[in-house]
Amino acid sequence: MRTRKTDYGTVVLHWILVAALGVAFMTGLRIATETPGRAWINRLDGLLPQQSAWTLHMQAGVILATVTVAYIIYLVKSGLKRRVELDATRLQSLRRGGSARWGAFNVILYWVFFISMLVLIVTGGSLYLSYSAGTDALLLHWYASWVLPGFLLLHVLSHYAAGGVAQLLRIMRPAPLTRPPAPLDAVELMLLLVEQTAANETRLQPAEPEPEPRDASRPYDPFASVPSSASSPRLDIHNRPPPRRSSIVQSNPFVVAAAVALASGGLLIAADSEATDTLHIHRIRRIDIPLIDGDTSDKAWRTAKPFSVVTTHGANFDGGGETRIDIRAVHDGSNAYFLFTWSDPTRSLKQMPLIKTDMGWQLLHPDGANADRQQLSEDKLSVLFTPSSGVLAGDNTFHAGPRPLAGAPATTTGRGLHYTGGGYADVWLWKATSSGPVGWMDDMHFGPPLEAPQQVSNATPAYRGGFAPDPGSTNYADNFLPLGHAADDDDMTLTPRRLPKDVAATTFALGQIDADPNRGESERARWYMTEEDSVPYDPERDRRIARGTVLPGVVVAGNYSGDRADIRCAARWASGYWSLEVTRRLDTGSQYDVPIKSGVSMRVAAFDHSRIEHTRHVRPIRLELE
Numbered sequence: 257m258r259t260r261k262t263d264y265g266t267v268v269l270h271w272i273l274v275a276a277l278g279v280a281f282m283t284g285l286r287i288a289t290e291t292p293g294r295a296w297i298n299r300l301d302g303l304l305p306q307q308s309a310w311t312l313h314m315q316a317g318v319i320l321a322t323v324t325v326a327y328i329i330y331l332v333k334s335g336l337k338r339r340v341e342l343d344a345t346r347l348q349s350l351r352r353g354g355s356a357r358w359g360a361f362n363v364i365l366y367w368v369f370f371i372s373m374l375v376l377i378v379t380g381g382s383l384y385l386s387y388s389a390g391t392d393a394l395l396l397h398w399y400a401s402w403v404l405p406g407f408l409l410l411h412v413l414s415h416y417a418a419g420g421v422a423q424l425l426r427i428m429r430p431a432p433l434t435r436p437p438a439p440l441d442a443v444e445l446m447l448l449l450v451e452q453t454a455a456n457e458t459r460l461q462p463a464e465p466e467p468e469p470r471d472a473s474r475p476y477d478p479f480a481s482v483p484s485s486a487s488s489p490r491l492d493i494h495n496r497p498p499p500r501r502s503s504i505v506q507s508n509p510f511v512v513a514a515a516v517a518l519a520s521g522g523l524l525i526a527a528d529s530e531a532t533d534t535l536h537i538h539r540i541r542r543i544d545i546p547l548i549d550g551d552t553s554d555k556a557w558r559t560a561k562p563f564s565v566v567t568t569h570g571a572n573f574d575g576g577g578e579t580r581i582d583i584r585a586v587h588d589g590s591n592a593y594f595l596f597t598w599s600d601p602t603r604s605l606k607q608m609p610l611i612k613t614d615m616g617w618q619l620l621h622p623d624g625a626n627a628d629r630q631q632l633s634e635d636k637l638s639v640l641f642t643p644s645s646g647v648l649a650g651d652n653t654f655h656a657g658p659r660p661l662a663g664a665p666a667t668t669t670g671r672g673l674h675y676t677g678g679g680y681a682d683v684w685l686w687k688a689t690s691s692g693p694v695g696w697m698d699d700m701h702f703g704p705p706l707e708a709p710q711q712v713s714n715a716t717p718a719y720r721g722g723f724a725p726d727p728g729s730t731n732y733a734d735n736f737l738p739l740g741h742a743a744d745d746d747d748m749t750l751t752p753r754r755l756p757k758d759v760a761a762t763t764f765a766l767g768q769i770d771a772d773p774n775r776g777e778s779e780r781a782r783w784y785m786t787e788e789d790s791v792p793y794d795p796e797r798d799r800r801i802a803r804g805t806v807l808p809g810v811v812v813a814g815n816y817s818g819d820r821a822d823i824r825c826a827a828r829w830a831s832g833y834w835s836l837e838v839t840r841r842l843d844t845g846s847q848y849d850v851p852i853k854s855g856v857s858m859r860v861a862a863f864d865h866s867r868i869e870h871t872r873h874v875r876p877i878r879l880e881l882e
Contacts, residue, residue, distance in 0.1 A: 333509030570871030602776030675722025728818020
């Protein structure tokens with residue numbers, strides 16, 4: 257077998273590209289498990305990274321971009337552009353047999369790969385910088401990523417068909433770069449022809465007689481004829497000076513390509529660090545404090561400059577899974593005030609309501625028992641504060657996979673758990689039905705993993721890792737026992753905690769009852785019961801309730817207390833937008849809360865009648881207090 261080799265520049269760039277593509281593809285699959293409808297990727301759970309998926313994915317993207325720049329420069333500098341040129345001659349080679357056909361096919365594959373890489377870099381950059389508008393960027397990024405394994409397979413097969421194992425092994429055998437001969441230039445060709453013709457004519461002409469010596473007595477005539485040999489001088493092609501070339505052109509092509517790639521990579525990293533997303537929290541006088549009532553006409557909000565972020569990878573939102581969230585913030589030295597505004601086509605208040613059937617009480621929506629597919633859920637907004645900055649997405653607080661924590665039960669959704677390796681991240685969770693109407697925003701946290709239950713039953717709440725409420729009490733609860741591990745049964749019957757005192761009055765308060773999750777509720781609709789208008793469950797009272805009756809899935813009773821009662825809020829929905837006003841002390845002194853100060857990172861996420869499938873953004877938002 258004849259040993260074949262490849263120039264070392266191609267070998268080095270090739271394997272860096274392969275490694276970066278492998279990391280980008282595997283981390284991309286892990287990230288995609290969080291996208292609705294792609295839970296099937298969890299079958300590859302053992303092959304996918306468990307932590308820092310977003311950070312590794314972006315680092316691989318930077319390497320891919322710099323290697324692309326390096327390869328382009330290397331091809332130009334080394335004179336190897338012919339490798340990827342797709343001209344008429346190469347296309348005609350497809351009609352021939354043998355290695356010529358496979359060589360042409362491989363060049364076509366190169367261009368498919370180049371176009372796919374361009375799509376991935378552009379769409380990935382737009383998603384990273386929150387420039388996406390609609391689902392087009394996400395879909396293009398998703399489909400272009402699947403070109404990579406197809407290209408890899410066809411690329412290997414085409415090289416094998418062109419030259420067998422020897423052709424495949426040459427990428428592992430580096431050799432010095434051998435520059436190909438320079439392409440023939442038309443002007444140079446004409447000069448060579450002219451010079452050759454002149455030389456031939458000179459050889460064929462008879463020897464001229466020796467010139468007679470000039471008579472010194474005759475005056476010198478400057479216009480006298482000269483010998484023909486002088487009038488037709490020969491062009492010496494051998495002594496022609498070589499073309500002048502700059503030192504850069506004469507440098508090693510791989511060194512030049514590597515230097516430019518490193519410089520461009522450093523420029524990308526520097527530009528990213530300088531282009532920090534910053535929310536400026538301006539200081540206001542106490543007289544200008546906004547009233548927390550859901551009305552956005554306060555002076556503080558009219559003068560505060562909004563920060564906008566596009567959040568993606570969610571569910572619903574008219575099928576796009578995406579919404580833009582505008583954030584305004586001010587403080588008075590003691591308390592911080594936030595106004596969150598985001599688009600949501602429906603005012604969704606139905607939080608897992610119950611309906612009475614022939615078999616008993618069941619969840620109204622047929623998919624309601626499945627935590628991952630739950631559709632009849634209330635709208636929500638989540639805000640996350642972390643003391644660390646520069647961490648992408650949930651790399652320090654989220655661990656993907658159906659069983660990310662050894663010794664803990666599998667997740668009910670197959671989508672991972674929230675927990676930290678130490679310390680706490682502050683989580684604010686507003687709920688349109690459970691807590692919002694009475695003016696509270698749930699104060700929760702991500703912390704170290706909690707102890708898993710030793711025995712699991714149908715009534716055992718699903719294990720949530722390190723996601724837990726702050727110490728204290730709340731004023732709402734589900735109107736049924738917790739949905740445990742038997743919740744995948746759509747025919748499961750439930751027992752309500754409380755029944756209405758007046759069924760007709762409760763039904764009237766619900767407004768129009770529609771099981772379609774894409775239809776929202778009217779402004780005066782109320783999808784919760786209170787202690788005052790309900791009684792504990794009684795089988796005799798239950799028998800008097802007609803089949804087809806719908807009950808709210810939430811009971812509101814009591815009040816918030818302790819650390820959980822730190823955040824007050826008020827919200828309104830109008831014309832396809834939610835507006836949520838929130839206030840909290842700058843520093844509560846609780847170990848579970850992150851102080852609101854300069855340098856803290858914030859993230860936001862919106863839920864559109866979805867239980868867990870929320871939107872997200874990649875880059876953190878840095879707080880800057882005035």
